[in-house]
Amino acid sequence: MNNLLVIGTQWGDEGKGKVVDFLAPAFDIIARYQGGHNAGHTVYLEGKKIVLHLIPSGILHPDKIGVIGNGLVIDPGSFFKELDDLKSIGVEVNEKRLAVSRSAHVIMPYHPRLEKISEAQRGKKMIGTTCRGIGPCYEDKAARWGIRIGDLLEPEILREKIEENLAVKNKIFEAFGQPTLEAGPIYEQYRKFGEGLAPFVKDVSAFLYQQVKAGKSILFEGAQGVLLDLDHGTYPYVTSSSSTAGGVATGLGLSPKQITGILGITKAYATRVGSGPFPTELKDETGALLARKGDEFGATTGRPRRCGWFDAVAARYSCRINGVDLLALTKPDVLEGLSEIKACYAYEYKGSKLKDFLADPHVLDKVQPVYRTFPVWEDSIQHLSNEDKLPAGFNDYVKWLEDELEIPVGIISTGVAREDIIYIKEKCSRLLGAQAEKLFGKH
Ligand code: GDP
Ligand code: IMO
Ligand code: MG
Secondary structure, rough: OOOEEEEEOOOOOHHHHHHHHHHHHHOEEEOOOEOOOOOOOOEEEEEEEEEOOOOOOHHOOOOOEEEEOOOOEOOOOHHHHHHHHHHHHHOOOOOEEEEEOOOOEOOOOOHHHHHHHHHHHHHHHOOOOOOOHHHHHHHHHHHHOOEEHHHHOOHHHHHHHHHHHHHHHHHHHHHHHOEEEEEEHHHHHHHHHHHHHHEEOOOOOHHHHHHHOOOOOEEOOOOOOHHHHHOOOOOOOOOOOOOHHHHHHHHHHEEEEOOOEEEEEEEEEEEEEOOOOOOEEEHHHHHHHHHHHHOOOOOOOEEOOEOOOOOOHHHHHHHHHOOOOOOEOOOOHEOOOOEEEEEEEEEEOOOOEEEOOOOOOHHHHEEEEEEEOOOOOOOOOOOOHHHHHHHHHHHHHHHHHHHOOOOOEEEEEEEEEEOEEOOHHHHHHHHHHHHHHHHHOOO
């Protein structure tokens, strides 16, 4: 069976949720391997907008199993709210349909508070995080103070760990003149969370191993994007997890050999939420137009996303370090209505032309993007689902992109709905084999 990784090649919000929802019929299991409820993955179902944060986007298909791996950080309150929200729209998620790793880390009430202190301390250099406690929870994981999902099921261990943590965290709160926290109420709340979570808790690594052995297939759903990866992104303006392909193996306890293909999701322009370098950012009316037409507001925090032209230097880098096999191009319809389209293919830096991306903010802040200009294609591609109807001008733009990145485009998204999608049969089949048949003829 083929197990596909869906990964964002930019700064997140490329349309991973929509693409995962579209691809889910070709797989048995959809697994998240990193991040937390900092992610916001949007899917439109029968005209209704659904934003998933922790639960894999494939869950909207009633015959699919969702998996939350050990690489995630979980805010139990947010987890249960998401289950309730899904229930309210008729999506029933029980333990048969969702597995949560006992080794995933738990976001505790002190984590968002510590994050606010940390962001305030940075002043002008603040990261602009989602303030969900993601970073401090991963800090505790690395520092070996973390509380894991399995600990929520062991009252004595839970109590002890909360007390140990508060002994240190409360000193920090005191130092910053903030109220301290008491162990008792946190313990009571999280013990109850543990009871609610218990049916979902699994040894995810063993579960996936057995599923693969039984001939089941997995769709890995990345969160954030390559340029937000802790190691390979624009550090320190990154998230705190490994969003790159390498994160799949560590974040699920599965051999990297199980990833049989990698699909890179690429928006036809670029966006970024929060601070950090963004060479092709448009701070003018064109940027504002992209934001309006693309409805570029954070799916998690509602913050306006910064917008700019497509950056092939950055995308090439993302494809290289992940070994992307095929590209899914999203939101090209948003470019219609502009007077012309630009795409960056090199940077000018200290008098020379750079074609390789350097993820250092001090370099990226000083580069000048070199652009190629394209005319806007003649007929609209909005809502198209047939490759044959794509206008020649659009095909030229896609051909340029394929040549620049040296990777074929196999999926083109033409709107927000499930049906607004074009797949190039031959390219999808090369990646997914017979499983691709399950996608064909869906609309
Ligand atoms: P994710 O985090 O990668 O899943 O992406 P988000 O859901 O945060 O942001 C992508 C946004 O673009 C969502 O509002 C989607 O509904 C929307 N979207 C996805 N594909 C397309 C497309 O092809 N055209 C348009 N106009 N919108 C799209
Ligand atoms: P999806 O999965 C876009 C950004 C934040 C901030 C930085 C660090 O929807 O693509 P964090 O709270 O993770 O410590 O914030 O990362 N960020 C995202 N930006 N899409 C996301 O997820 C993001 N998740 C985190 O805005 O700049
Ligand atoms: Mg998002």
